[in-house]
Each structure stands twice: as structure tokens, then as C-alpha cells.
Amino acid sequence: MSARSDDVLEPENMNDTISPKRRNVQGKDLKSKNPNMPYKELMNDISRTLGIGYNSVCTTISEYKTTGTVSSPNKIRSKKSLFDKIDDLDRNALRQKVHEREDLLVWRQNFLYDIRKYREEGRTVYYFDETWINAGNCVEKLWVDKTIQSKHNAFNRGLTTGATNPTGKGQRLIVLHIGSHNGFLEGGLLCFVSKKNSADYHDEMNGDNFHEWFESIIPRLDPNSVIVLDNAPYHSVRTERIPTSSSKKQDILSWLISKGVVIDRPMFKPQLLAKVKEIKGRYVSYVVDNMAKDADHTVLRLPPYHCELNPIELAWAMVKSYVKKNNTTFKIDDVRVLLNTAIERVSSENWQNFIQHVKTEEDKLTQIEPCILTITGDTSDSSDD
Structure with a gap:
């Protein structure tokens, strides 16, 4: 069976579909457009653009300048709470x-x-x-x-x-x-x-x-x-175990009947549990x-x-x-x-x-x-x- 031509990816488009090209870092764009922008203002712009805290931006950039890499954030809270x-x-x-x-x-x-x-x-x-x-x-x-x-x-x-x-x-x-x-x-x-x-x-x-x-x-x-x-x-x-919401409906019904409760019509499970609540205080x-x-x-x-x-x-x-x-x-x-x-x-x-x-x-x-x-x-x- 031959494949339809519109189902086949063209070679020049495959990279875009499988692995999109990485965009330029926002900080570099801002710096190139505003070479004289003060450092603090530049950090604030990056923070607002990326939605990341100001201190996190400063720490990440400082780490990159020092080590040439950026480590993943530590998600484990090392500091004990009160x-x-x-x-x-x-x-x-x-x-x-x-x-x-x-x-x-x-x-x-x-x-x-x-x-x-x-x-x-x-x-x-x-x-x-x-x-x-x-x-x-x-x-x-x-x-x-x-x-x-x-x-x-x-x-x-x-x-x-x-x-x-x-x-x-x-x-x-x-x-x-x-x-x-x-x-x-x-x-x-x-x-x-x-x-x-x-x-x-x-x-x-x-x-x-x-x-x-x-x-x-x-x-x-x-x-x-x-x-x-x-x-x-x-x-x-x-x-004795008193029925709860996790109990089966038939078990709830049997327990109520064993306590002398008259069930004279069909009831939903919540209705039966309401009756259990009314009398369970006698049996706890x-x-x-x-x-x-x-x-x-x-x-x-x-x-x-x-x-x-x-x-x-x-x-x-x-x-x-x-x-x-x-x-x-x-x-x-x-x-x-x-x-x-x-x-x-x-x-x-x-x-x-x-x-x-x-x-x-x-x-x-x-x-x-x-x-x-x-x-x-x-x-x-x-x-x-």
C-alpha cells in the first residue's frame, strides 16, 4: 500500500517537527538591544519577561558566569520548618x-x-x-x-x-x-x-x-x-464495626435491620447512611x-x-x-x-x-x-x- 504524499514529512521540515530549534536567550536579546542598560534594570526585565524571581535570575546568571553551566534547582527543602x-x-x-x-x-x-x-x-x-x-x-x-x-x-x-x-x-x-x-x-x-x-x-x-x-x-x-x-x-x-461511606450498600442495610430499623421502601446508599448516623451513637x-x-x-x-x-x-x-x-x-x-x-x-x-x-x-x-x-x-x- 502506498502512503499518501501529504502524510509524509518532507526532510527539510523533519527537524522542526521532531526537535524545535532553541530560541535565543532573552537576556542576550535585551543586552544587544540596550547595551548601556544598567545591570539591575536588565535583571528586572529578565525577571518580568520569564516570570522568574529577581533573586533567582541573579543567582543563575552569576553561576553561569562562574562555572559556565547552570545546575537544576534543588527541589528538596533542606531547611527544617519551625x-x-x-x-x-x-x-x-x-x-x-x-x-x-x-x-x-x-x-x-x-x-x-x-x-x-x-x-x-x-x-x-x-x-x-x-x-x-x-x-x-x-x-x-x-x-x-x-x-x-x-x-x-x-x-x-x-x-x-x-x-x-x-x-x-x-x-x-x-x-x-x-x-x-x-x-x-x-x-x-x-x-x-x-x-x-x-x-x-x-x-x-x-x-x-x-x-x-x-x-x-x-x-x-x-x-x-x-x-x-x-x-x-x-x-x-x-x-463492632459500624457502617461507613466505604461500606457496601447491602452491609449497611443488613446492619440497620439487625438494629431493628424498618426499611419499608427502596433507598439510596446516602439515605441508609443518614439512618446509620441517627442511631450509631447507641452502638459505639x-x-x-x-x-x-x-x-x-x-x-x-x-x-x-x-x-x-x-x-x-x-x-x-x-x-x-x-x-x-x-x-x-x-x-x-x-x-x-x-x-x-x-x-x-x-x-x-x-x-x-x-x-x-x-x-x-x-x-x-x-x-x-x-x-x-x-x-x-x-x-x-x-x-x-
């Missing part, structure tokens, strides 16, 4: 200021009311949390002997000129514990070596191993106690809460982004500080020994100070704007009278 430089407590404080949702405010005020009520009732309040410690954790500051003039001088004095401390990497211990005003609970420690290389230590936990640990803790608690925990996924495993139940309730204990959940209301965070800071100061071998077994010693060093007096600090934070969060009135049973001064 959020990367601060610790968890400061991050949570920023989240609260920037993302103070109304539902979180309600959750927080309910938590503060409940925790105070339980304390007034004389119930023991236990706090627990997870943390991690790397085998390479150590104090970052190094002592510097300014009298050392050379490596040879250091060698003769039996000293080293290099830092021997790792950077905090290596094997990692995942640690769980629980404590109250009486200190860390005896027999409450769970510690194991991480098997994952994830940046988030929470990835090591799941509902099954957490529930096993929690079940072993319950008999050790004071009667009718309160257990404060956060909202990690493995703390919030539900006793967590495995951990039920385990505690069966033993006459109460679970109280911290509002999200409020780790400053958990005194065990201060206990962890004390524990990690001891491990870092005394870690000289950077071996995971030795770090485990240091961890146990550090935990033993946290006394009941320390815990009471931690809790008192948290109470101070609670007081700050309880302060409500003067325009919001406290509702009481006395309505004699109502303006409606």
Missing part, C-alpha cells in the same frame, strides 16, 4: 491555637469536668502512654578541652579528638507504662525491641497486643479507678472501655492534641534524660538496663509534682471568656421576668 524543630508539647500548643475546632473545645471541657469530679470522689486516676528510646540516644552536648592543640597532643594525653556518640539511631525500644500519684505501677512496664524501621513508633502496636497488656494490668489497679488514655487507633478498637463501644467496665473501672479519653494533660509525658522526659546522660555503650541491652533504673528513680513525689503541673494546665484551659455565662439552677434574675 514545626520540625519543636517538640510534641509545643506542636500540640500550636495545633490548639490554629485548629481550635468547636468539637475539640467541647471534648476538652467535658474531660476537665470529668477528671475533677473523679478526683473529688477519691478515685485513683491512672495515666498511661507509650514512648520509645533508641540505643544511640545520648546527650548531644560534648565537653571541649580547648587546651588540645593537635591530634598528636591529644593522643599523648590519652584523649580523642572526635565525637564518639552516635546520633540517636540504631535499635529502638518500645515502652509502655502506667502510673498514678503513687508512682509507676509495679509490674506495669511493657518493653520490647522494635522490629520495624518505621519513623512512627506507634506502628509497632496493634489492638491484640495492647489488649493483652491491658488485661494483665487491670488486676493491679486500685478498686474503682479511672484510666486516662489517648486516642491511638489501638486504644479505640470498637466492639470500645473493647478497652468494656474490659475496664467489667472490672468496675472507668476509661477517660484525652482530647486530641492535649498531651500536656498527661503527667506521664513529664515522667518520660525524666526517664529519657537519665538514659541519655548515662548511655555510654549504645547497646540495646545496656539501654534496657538504664531504662529500668531510670523508671525506678521516678518516685511518687515526682509523680505528684507532675500531676500538680498538669492541674495548673487544666486551670488555664478551664478559663472561659467572661461573656459566656455559667448555667445554674437559679433563674430568679432572668431578664424574661
Whole structure:
């Protein structure tokens, strides 16, 4: 079969189609047309013409003059953001200021009311949390002997000129514990070596191993106690799965019927989900809460982004500080020994100070704007009278 002549590219046109000719650099055109144009004005014109920042233009031209080439821009941000430089407590404080949702405010005020009520009732309040410690954790500051003039001088004095401390990497211990005003609970420690290389230590936990640990803790608690925990996924495993928008329509329908909801006409999936939303509050139940309730204990959940209301965070800071100061071998077994010693060093007096600090934070969060009135049973001064 012969090809049509208009389907075939002429040889002289092929280069234009396959690889277009490169245009002249705008800067050269501007310079040739305006040879006496000041440098700064020339850079501004190039910036406006190409839509590139003035500083980028100056940097690129300077690099070309120096090296004869231009490197590709570095798309990886090497400078850490403020959020990367601060610790968890400061991050949570920023989240609260920037993302103070109304539902979180309600959750927080309910938590503060409940925790105070339980304390007034004389119930023991236990706090627990997870943390991690790397085998390479150590104090970052190094002592510097300014009298050392050379490596040879250091060698003769039996000293080293290099830092021997790792950077905090290596094997990692995942640690769980629980404590109250009486200190860390005896027999409450769970510690194991991480098997994952994830940046988030929470990835090591799941509902099954957490529930096993929690079940072993319950008999050790004071009667009718309160257990404060956060909202990690493995703390919030539900006793039954409630349908969501990702559920199949038939599964949603079956769940509604199992709860006694009458479906007397055909419905779209969004209509069925609306009915789920109406009644799901009756059926939201967590495995951990039920385990505690069966033993006459109460679970109280911290509002999200409020780790400053958990005194065990201060206990962890004390524990990690001891491990870092005394870690000289950077071996995971030795770090485990240091961890146990550090935990033993946290006394009941320390815990009471931690809790008192948290109470101070609670007081700050309880302060409500003067325009919001406290509702009481006395309505004699109502303006409606």
C-alpha cells in the first residue's frame, strides 16, 4: 500500500517537527538591544519577561558566569520548618491555637469536668502512654578541652579528638507504662525491641497486643479507678464495626435491620447512611472501655492534641534524660538496663509534682471568656421576668 504524499514529512521540515530549534536567550536579546542598560534594570526585565524571581535570575546568571553551566534547582527543602524543630508539647500548643475546632473545645471541657469530679470522689486516676528510646540516644552536648592543640597532643594525653556518640539511631525500644500519684505501677512496664524501621513508633502496636497488656494490668489497679488514655487507633478498637461511606450498600442495610430499623421502601446508599448516623451513637463501644467496665473501672479519653494533660509525658522526659546522660555503650541491652533504673528513680513525689503541673494546665484551659455565662439552677434574675 502506498502512503499518501501529504502524510509524509518532507526532510527539510523533519527537524522542526521532531526537535524545535532553541530560541535565543532573552537576556542576550535585551543586552544587544540596550547595551548601556544598567545591570539591575536588565535583571528586572529578565525577571518580568520569564516570570522568574529577581533573586533567582541573579543567582543563575552569576553561576553561569562562574562555572559556565547552570545546575537544576534543588527541589528538596533542606531547611527544617519551625514545626520540625519543636517538640510534641509545643506542636500540640500550636495545633490548639490554629485548629481550635468547636468539637475539640467541647471534648476538652467535658474531660476537665470529668477528671475533677473523679478526683473529688477519691478515685485513683491512672495515666498511661507509650514512648520509645533508641540505643544511640545520648546527650548531644560534648565537653571541649580547648587546651588540645593537635591530634598528636591529644593522643599523648590519652584523649580523642572526635565525637564518639552516635546520633540517636540504631535499635529502638518500645515502652509502655502506667502510673498514678503513687508512682509507676509495679509490674506495669511493657518493653520490647522494635522490629520495624518505621519513623512512627506507634506502628509497632496493634489492638491484640495492647489488649493483652491491658488485661494483665487491670488486676493491679486500685478498686474503682479511672484510666486516662489517648486516642491511638489501638486504644479505640470498637466492639463492632459500624457502617461507613466505604461500606457496601447491602452491609449497611443488613446492619440497620439487625438494629431493628424498618426499611419499608427502596433507598439510596446516602439515605441508609443518614439512618446509620441517627442511631450509631447507641452502638459505639470500645473493647478497652468494656474490659475496664467489667472490672468496675472507668476509661477517660484525652482530647486530641492535649498531651500536656498527661503527667506521664513529664515522667518520660525524666526517664529519657537519665538514659541519655548515662548511655555510654549504645547497646540495646545496656539501654534496657538504664531504662529500668531510670523508671525506678521516678518516685511518687515526682509523680505528684507532675500531676500538680498538669492541674495548673487544666486551670488555664478551664478559663472561659467572661461573656459566656455559667448555667445554674437559679433563674430568679432572668431578664424574661
